[in-house]
Amino acid sequence: MITITLEQIITFLLEAPMFGDLDPGQLSEVVHIMQIRRIGSGQPIFREGDPGDAWYVIFEGAADVTKNGDFGPPKVIAEIGPRACFGEMAMLDHSPRSASVVARGETTVFRFPRDAFEVLLAEDNIAAYKLVYQIAKVLTVRARNTTQQLSDALADRGEPHRLRDTSTSLVEGQSLSE
Numbered sequence: 407m408i409t410i411t412l413e414q415i416i417t418f419l420l421e422a423p424m425f426g427d428l429d430p431g432q433l434s435e436v437v438h439i440m441q442i443r444r445i446g447s448g449q450p451i452f453r454e455g456d457p458g459d460a461w462y463v464i465f466e467g468a469a470d471v472t473k474n475g476d477f478g479p480p481k482v483i484a485e486i487g488p489r490a491c492f493g494e495m496a497m498l499d500h501s502p503r504s505a506s507v508v509a510r511g512e513t514t515v516f517r518f519p520r521d522a523f524e525v526l527l528a529e530d531n532i533a534a535y536k537l538v539y540q541i542a543k544v545l546t547v548r549a550r551n552t553t554q555q556l557s558d559a560l561a562d563r564g565e566p567h568r569l570r571d572t573s574t575s576l577v578e579g580q581s582l583s584e
Contacts, residue, residue, distance in 0.1 A: 410442060410465070415516070422463055422489040424540045432533035439522035445469075445509040451493075454480075454506045458496025460519045461541075464488050467513025472506045480506060494541045496520055 416433055419425040425433060442465075445451055451462060454474050468487045472480035483505065486492060492507055497520055526534035 410514075412437070415440070418465060418489070419463070419516075422491070424463065424491040424494075424537065424544065427536050427540060428533050432536065435531060435533045436518070436526070436537065439518060439526065441517040441519065443515050443517050445513045445515060447509055447511045447513075449509050451507040451509060451513075451515060452503050454503050456503045458493065458499075458501055458503055458520065460517045461491060461493040461497050461523075462507075462518070463516045464490050464492075465514040465516055468510045469507050469513055470510050472508060473504075474506070485510070491541075491544065494544065497523060497538070497541060498545075 412434075415437055416430055419433055419437070420428070420430065425436075428436070443451075445467075451469060454472075464487060466488060468485060469492075470482045471484040471486060471492065473483050474480050486507075493503070495501065495504065500520075523534060523537075527538070
C-alpha cells in the first residue's frame, strides 16, 4: 500500500484546477474532511441513481463516466484522469447521481463528503466558499459545452426534423442556451 503524505496531498490539490484559488492554509482546512479511497479496476466509485453524498478528485488512475440508456449496456460519456473533479453537482442540489463513475484500472480518489463540506460552509469557511465558486465555474463550462454540442447536432442537416424540434424545445424549456 502506498502512503500519501499531507505535503503530497496539498501539492497535488494546489495543482488541480478546482483548488487553484486556495492558498496552502485554506487548503489544509478543507483537507481535514477529505477521505482517501482506493478503487479496484472496473469497480464503481458511485452508480447512477445513488445519493449524491460526496464529490471527488482523482489522485491516481482514471475513470469512465457512464450513462444508462433505455437498451443495452451503459455508454461511456466521458473519460477522466488525475486532478479531475467529479460528483460536485451533489454539493449543490442534493439530487441522486446523474451518471455512474467506474474506475479504469487501479484508481485512488480523494472523497469530500457533502455533510462535512456543508459544516465548513455553515462555519463561513472562506476555503469552502472559494470551492463553491470553483464548482459553479466548472458547471458553467460544462453547460456551455453541452449547449454547443447540442447546437452543433441541431445544425446537422442530416438530423430528422422531429429530433431537431424536440431538442430545440428541450433547450428552450431548460434554459440551456444563453
